[in-house]
Amino acid sequence: MHRRVTANREEAVGKILDGEAIIINLVTGAYYSTIGPGAVVWQAIEEGRTLDDIVSAVTRDYDVSEPIARLDVERLVREMAAENLVRTEDVASGSVEPLPPGASPLSRDRARAVYESPVFHIYRDMSDLLALDPPMPVFGEPPADWESEPKE
Amino acid sequence: MDTAGVATHRRLDTQVARERFALEAAASDAALAASPDGAQGWVTIAGHHLRLRVAGRELTDRVPGAFAQVRRHATSGGALTLDVDVWDEAGARVGPPDVEVWDRARSADGRFFEHATPHVVSWLDRASHRLVARVRSARGLSPGSLFQPFSGLLAVWLADRGTPAIHAGAVARDGRAVIVAGSSGAGKSTVTLSCLAAGFDYLGDDFVVLSSPEGGTPHTVHAVYGTAHLDRDHLARFSALDRATEVPALPDGNKVVLRIADRFPDGFTLAARVQAIVLPRLAPGSPTLLRQAPKSAALLAMIPSSLFIRSSATPAAFRALAGLVEAVPAYWLEMGTDLSAIPRALVRLWPGA
Numbered sequence: 398m399h400r401r402v403t404a405n406r407e408e409a410v411g412k413i414l415d416g417e418a419i420i421i422n423l424v425t426g427a428y429y430s431t432i433g434p435g436a437v438v439w440q441a442i443e444e445g446r447t448l449d450d451i452v453s454a455v456t457r458d459y460d461v462s463e464p465i466a467r468l469d470v471e472r473l474v475r476e477m478a479a480e481n482l483v484r485t486e487d488v489a490s491g492s493v494e495p496l497p498p499g500a501s502p503l504s505r506d507r508a509r510a511v512y513e514s515p516v517f518h519i520y521r522d523m524s525d526l527l528a529l530d531p532p533m534p535v536f537g538e539p540p541a542d543w544e545s546e547p548k549e
Numbered sequence: 550m551d552t553a554g555v556a557t558h559r560r561l562d563t564q565v566a567r568e569r570f571a572l573e574a575a576a577s578d579a580a581l582a583a584s585p586d587g588a589q590g591w592v593t594i595a596g597h598h599l600r601l602r603v604a605g606r607e608l609t610d611r612v613p614g615a616f617a618q619v620r621r622h623a624t625s626g627g628a629l630t631l632d633v634d635v636w637d638e639a640g641a642r643v644g645p646p647d648v649e650v651w652d653r654a655r656s657a658d659g660r661f662f663e664h665a666t667p668h669v670v671s672w673l674d675r676a677s678h679r680l681v682a683r684v685r686s687a688r689g690l691s692p693g694s695l696f697q698p699f700s701g702l703l704a705v706w707l708a709d710r711g712t713p714a715i716h717a718g719a720v721a722r723d724g725r726a727v728i729v730a731g732s733s734g735a736g737k738s739t740v741t742l743s744c745l746a747a748g749f750d751y752l753g754d755d756f757v758v759l760s761s762p763e764g765g766t767p768h769t770v771h772a773v774y775g776t777a778h779l780d781r782d783h784l785a786r787f788s789a790l791d792r793a794t795e796v797p798a799l800p801d802g803n804k805v806v807l808r809i810a811d812r813f814p815d816g817f818t819l820a821a822r823v824q825a826i827v828l829p830r831l832a833p834g835s836p837t838l839l840r841q842a843p844k845s846a847a848l849l850a851m852i853p854s855s856l857f858i859r860s861s862a863t864p865a866a867f868r869a870l871a872g873l874v875e876a877v878p879a880y881w882l883e884m885g886t887d888l889s890a891i892p893r894a895l896v897r898l899w900p901g902a
Contacts (some may be wrong), residue, residue, distance in 0.1 A: 398695070403773065406864075410864040410867045410868070412848065412867070412868070412871035412875075413844050414843075414844040414845045414848060414871070414874060414875060415844050415845050417843070417845035419848050419849060419852070419871070421856065421862075421867060423862045423863070423864070423867075426862070428849070428850060428852050458788060477772055484608075520849070520853075535769055
């Protein structure tokens with residue numbers, strides 16, 4: 398069994414720019430950033446990788462030992478899960494695509510980069526503002542025929 | 550997933566919202582039918598048409614006059630049209646039941662949106678493409694209080710069309726624009742108005758719309774409103790703008806509204822291709838200078854107000870914003886106190902200028 402981590406696409410959307418992952422929670426209004434190894438982690442999460450593969454992606458791109466990378470990845474995933482950005486599930490071995498060989502597109506070259514523990518920055522300026530106007534916990538899907546409804 | 554407005558609007562039962570919209574729409578229809586002095590005009594934003602109908606003598610100049618360009622007749626072509634009906638409740642002496650003074654609500658199914666302020670109650674039906682706005686009392690309005698009428702609901706409808714509104718200004722030269730982004734107070738109006746005074750084309754200081762071919766590049770920025778909004782104390786620094794009509798935004802406030810489009814028709818443009826993003830920062834006592842900013846800094850600077858206040862917080866709106874940031878370079882503009890240095894710094898973004 399492996400633990401797979403996926404992005405919570407119901408609420409979270411992210412983009413990696415210049416090696417920095419920018420993520421927003423569309424429900425709470427909070428938004429986040431994490432650079433370097435943190436962006437590698439987010440990219441692997443968006444690909445639906447297992448925890449082991451995420452750790453491998455970090456050690457492949459950065460000069461860091463597996464135990465340290467694992468500690469940091471698990472912490473980062475916990476922080477993201479606490480913000481409802483990711484989901485984890487146990488999956489059977491062999492049910493996940495293997496990690497492609499070679500450095501990820503995020504690493505500038507094939508040399509392993511200097512490692513710094515990833516920091517998960519949380520910005521709550523919007524969510525604090527929106528707390529005055531509480532968000533809705535559940536949303537229905539819109540009717541499929543909306544666009545075809547004629548004008549009255 | 551339909552998350553439009555999820556984070557910013559309280560939820561209304563869908564049937565209740567449907568009934569309230571029907572009441573507002575019926576009252577609007579009655580007011581328009583009974584108004585001998587109403588006005589009608591057409592506005593085009595990023596290729597989408599608005600049919601603007603206004604009932605009430607006090608509103609017939611003010612509401613159309615807030616837009617960058619209003620035509621008297623429809624443009625040929627089958628583009629989808631948003632019907633925008635505005636009426637004066639006090640003038641009509643009839644109206645639906647009153648609602649909370651300040652409110653932002655959305656039906657549970659996401660179809661109906663309501664925005665209420667002390668001055669205006671507005672409803673949008675995303676299915677029938679209709680926006681009705683009930684001005685509580687046109688006579689009670691301060692002259693500048695409708696300087697960006699129903700911008701919040703317009704942003705929802707424009708985001709549905711794949712053309713999100715962003716909380717940013719824009720100026721252009723030779724058909725190429727820079728987006729001026731940042732939170733309120735960052736200096737967007739200072740930058741755009743100082744550029745207007747220096748001969749740049751103006752597209753807006755606070756609310757513009759983006760489009761791109763099927764989510765690709767290049768991005769085009771579009772003007773919506775023909776106004777600018779700034780502190781009265783700052784207005785004295787813009788002597789070149791003394792031709793603009795100046796009206797107070799609110800009776801007790803320090804903000805004033807400038808009607809730019811009607812007084813500077815040669816300095817206004819409706820659309821231009823985006824070539825850069827500029828993030829102004831006040832740096833009193835320092836020389837004004839431009840330096841490259843990380844793309845991530847530009848996206849972080851634009852997310853809060855563009856996505857959650859001015860636009861519709863959807864994955865598509867986020868991707869549009871991120872796509873723009875990815876496509877063009879971003880710069881910090883450190884602003885000293887010399888306004889004329891701002892356009893001199895920015896003009897270097899236009900090759901050959």
